[in-house]
Amino acid sequence: MNKMKIFVNGQEVWIEKDSTVLNAVKQQGIDLPTLCHHPDQRVKANCRVCVVEVEGVKNLVASCSTKVAEGMRITTNSPRVRETVRTILELIFADHPHECLTCIRNGNCELRQLASKYGVRDIEGEKANNIFPQDKSTPSLVRNPNKCIKCGRCAEVCHHTQNVGILYSHNRGTEVCIAPEYGKQLAEVACVLCGQCALVCPVGAIHEKDDTDLVWEALANPHKHVVVQTAPAVRVSIAEEFGLPPGEISTGKLVTALRKLGFDQVFDTDFTADLTIMEEGHELLQRMQTGKNLPLLTSCSPGWINYIEQYYPGLLPLVSTCKSPQQMFGALAKTYYAQSSGIEPKNIFVVSVMPCTAKKYEAARPEMNSSGFRDVDAVLTSRELGRMLRQEGMDFQKLTESEFDAPLGISSGAAAIFGATGGVMEAALRTVYEVVTGESLCKLEFSEVRGMEGIKEASVELDGKEIKVAVAHGLDKAKKVMELIQSGKADYSFVEIMCCPGGCIGGGGQPYGTTNEVRAKRIEALYQVDENMPVRKSHENPAVQDLYRDFLKEPLGELSHQLLHTEYRNRGLSIN
């Protein structure tokens, strides 16, 4: 028998043997408060707000770190439990700035929600002053150590999931802080700006740099022609900003919402995702012909680029020189689109909506200005777009559906799956296979590279030749693959790396509440988007075909090199 009998608030229930008290209680529909606990992380048990009474145990126990035992009698609703939780919350608040009113997390802060739920009315002690300076050193993230409750969730994701180890607990006693060493700023250390720390932070202690005002300003400026592009991952997550369940496909509503915000053209990063496949696919073929610089490593994830530039600079020659779809879009908006629409590039303002905080840094790279103007002028994360739509008073659920504008809004199903781990690989294989063999694929799905497994491998037959490919997501897994490549133990031809777990749908700019379970649902939705598309291969995207015919001429041609490709540099262990 895998189940055992326990009692929750007097009621007999049967629970999986290995379950924690927290999960056992949750299964009964009782929501226990938690702060340091995160479903995808190891138990830290440092906040104590999840306490319950267990019969026969003198002290209250932390439910997140206690396993159930046969016959255990758990009480979650006694006055003692309630009062203890309230006291713990009061203690946290006594050492916390009382700034909820002006805090970026006002509305979705886990601490504030608990305070409201438990009726915290009085806070003993002095109101803590803002003694620590905020870290605004990067274009991606803002750290406000004054609001940190030392739950350790950021440190865990930074050290384990990402294995870069930037944020960690320092000092002891009352001086404990979670920060980079020597209290340095993020720009001074080897942070990759993935924002996974911000995604798991329960409070307003680390968050995306908010660029909504910049975009409002551009929208209000009559001299600016403001165009927007949206990443594949946003269409399957933005609905969560409005309380809808994860995995909703809301492409049509998203387009309507952006149009209502006042964007002059609503375009799609999927268009340049298809273009990326054309360029990167040909790059792969070229390298396979010469046998040089293999495996080809993908380049569309800016957190990953920040990583390899700092941690494995020796492998930079392997990285595809393709700019990411976001940057390709910007470069084309200010050249191809500017020419065809007769609008001066200096008056075009490109906004992108991304699941990612590292995209803000990428857009700000000085080399990303191949039209003579900055490719992308402002990057909003999914969370920031949610904020703008709420400010505009939009009832997202009630919006009608509409279509992206042509031509930079036309895309294929292959582009949609860019947002999921394995998607770039699958999209590339669909195109490379057909280009090389001249035959059409009878089955488009490459299921070996799909799913949440950390490292996926597959071999594909291309014109009688077997090639090996690999896919990794999350930098801890990327590191493992890099070690294999560095030691010469890998014989891959093509490797897809995504910085964030699950790929872009799990990015650091996505709606709060992103867990691996939520990631899996968004991934499923993206494959559904792909299936619903009339065109499912990048090279069959008619708008991309027009672009080559009328403007670029050929993949890897001169104009492509000027606008769509970039170079990398060894940064040492610091992002600046």
Next chain:
Amino acid sequence: MMSSTIVQDIIHQHGGDKALLLQVLLAVQDADPQKYLSEESVNEIARILEIPRSRVYSTASFYSEISLQPRGIYLIRVCTNAPCENAGKALVLQAIEKELGIGAGQTTSDGIFTVECVNCLGACYMSPAIKVNDVIYGDLTPEKAVKIIAELRKEYQDGQNTSGSCI
């Protein structure tokens, strides 16, 4: 500045074992002429042991035995454990702080003295006790402590003068 080879040697002596991080940190601190763990040393240890810098720093900043600030030529460790406490440590510490014009955990601006509070020096039989570099002084009174400082100052100045006269 500590040379990287010294750090490498120390790590080598500890078998390159990540689990011995604290011991490595203490040994590197000891080998440093300024008796502290410099940022260069932290980075070097992180690089060789393949531990993120933040984690090396975390351990270093957790243990009171490790100083992240350069320490004076004379490191005065004042015992704050119960036996010394009961024997009048508070007055001794006060006298030292007053004489040097710094608080515990600080270094004089001329870089000659550092005062730190520590746990038992193993000299409880002559409490209250302090330790200056490797020498223990016991059965202290505030007056005795001030006298010791005066002697150390003289010792330092004599050293300076002799080295000066060599030129």
